[in-house]
Amino acid sequence: MDTFFKISARQSTLGTEILGGLTTFLAMGYIIAVNPIMMQVAGMPFQAALTATCFGAALMTIIMGLVANRPVALASGMGINAIVAYSLCESHALGVDWRVAMGVVFLEGIVILILVLCGLRKAIMDAIPVNIRRAIGVGIGLFVAFIGLKGGGIIASSPSTYLTLGHLSSPACIVSLVAIVLALVLETIHMKGSLLISVIGATIVGIPLGVTKLPDHWNFGLDFSSFAAPFQIDPASGSMALLAVLTTPALLMFVFSLLMSDFFDTMGTIVAIGDRAGFVDKQGNVEDVQSILTIDSVAAAVGGFMGASSITSFAESTAGAAAGARTGLSSIVIGVLFAIFAFFAPIIGMVSASATCGALVIVGFLMLSGIREIEWDHLETAFPAFITIIGIPLTYSITNGIGFGFISYLVVMAVLGRIREIKPLMWIAALAFLLMFVVS
Incomplete structure (x- = not known):
């Protein structure tokens, strides 16, 4: 096992890999509860969506561990499942059947x-200026911390100022503050497993406060009726769901939109995880990137096939990397846990957003260290880096932040009269982003 996963070679241990896997799983385990609810809105049976979510994540995360040997976890992507539920299935304009929506996801994955x-995806990654690559990881760090603070109630929405301080005396905020303090204290004293302990500790604290919901039922049933969804019959047209996608221009535009989101979300996520797990060099190049991207792309198609929405790499994997995960063994641990909790989903439902708040805030802090590597005296890449960093959390989208960074890079280089220095693939990517923003 040590030889296969290169555990010692990457200066890790068996215990550290298991701990890292547990940390990532708890940080992203909310998807087991959230994705089936989203798919239920789309019209899919809840139990079928739960089965697809768990086994889809388990399958692709284990494959990532065995083939790429990197601590990258995959599951149904938040954002894309919202598009599926609200823009494709519940929309008054389209209102397609969930099988057709899965056909859109499946086709996007194939493309x-x-x-x-x-080799286009890797080539585009190589064409991105180093400063912008570094900025992507920093922006995702802010994004991860923002997700933690927002989910924990410490940051709340406001009609007048958009964002404001939450009610710190509320039970959810109290648990969030406990999680942050616990994670910070344990990280300060270099306690092994600090992030995992903070999640568990905050979950326990949340029981008497009513934030941690104890299971009131156990459901051991599995439902595989959503599998092969794109090849099932669309009730509206009477034809195969995938055929309905191929013959509807509006749905093909959704394929393009999902493609852009999936393409660049994963790119940014992999850079961020690699930076924490030590497989990104000083030039921002990701080791084993082709195998990682290939598996992630297969996962998108598998998600559509199984009815789990698009399966993609999770930024929460940075939590496991921060806990010491360096190999694919941690991914195996995560995959096995997803498979087990297909039967015990209520247990993961106990872990609230408040309980994971501390871990996500600390991970965000750690990821911010890359900001010192950005060459701020080079305006042509420093300004796009700045736009990327603020664009990711402020638009709540990794893809949007990267798009703004790419477009601003082209503008600055054009003004400086250095158009010839822009690599052709950066032109293609930036123009594709511009098209996406206009179409949206």
Whole structure:
């Protein structure tokens, strides 16, 4: 096992890999409860969505561990599942059947897999200026911390100022503050497993405060009726769901939108995880990137096939990397846990957003260290880096932040009269982003 996963070679241990896997799983385990609810809005049976969510994540995360040997976890992507539920299925304009929506996801996965196998995805990553690559990881760090603070209630929405301080005396905020303090104290004294302990400790504290909901039922049933969804019959047209996608221009535009989101979300996420797990060099190049991107692309198609929405790499994997995970063994641990909790989903439902707040805030802090590597005296890449950093959390989208960074890079280089220095793939990517923003 040590030889296969290169545990010692990467200066890790068996215990550290298991701990890292547990930390990531608890940080992203909310998807087990959230995704089935989103898919239920789309019209899919809840138990079928739960089965697809768990087994889809388990399958692709284990494959990532065995093939790429990197601590990258995959599951149904938040954001894309919202598009599926509200823009595709519940929309008054489209209102397609969930099987057709899964056909859109499946087709997007096939297209992005072709782009990866052609080397285009890696080539675009290589074409991105180093400062912007570094900025992506920093922006995701702010994004992860923002997700933690927002989910924990410490940051709340406001009609007048958009964002404001939450009610710190509320039970949810109290648990969040306990999670942050606990994670900070344990991290300060270099306690092994500090992030995992903070999640568990905050979950326990949340029981008497009513934030941690104890299971009131156990459901051991599995439902595989959503599998092969794109090849099932669309009730509205009477034809195969995938055929309905291929013959509807509006749905093909959704394929393009999902493609852009999946393409660049994963790119940013992999850079961020690699930076924490030590497989990104000083030039921002990701080791084993082709195998990682290939598996992620296959996962998108598998998600559509199984009815789990698009399965993608999770930024929460940075929590496991921060806990010491360096190999694919941690991914195996995560995958096995997803498979087990297909039967015990109520247990993961006990872990609230408040309980994971501390871990996500600390991870965000750790990821911010990359900001010192950005060459701020080079305006042509420093300003796009700045736009990328603030664009990711402020638009609540990794893809949007990267898009703003790319477009601003082209503008600055054009003004400086250095258009010839822009690599062709950066032109293609920036123009694709511009098209996406206009269409949206």
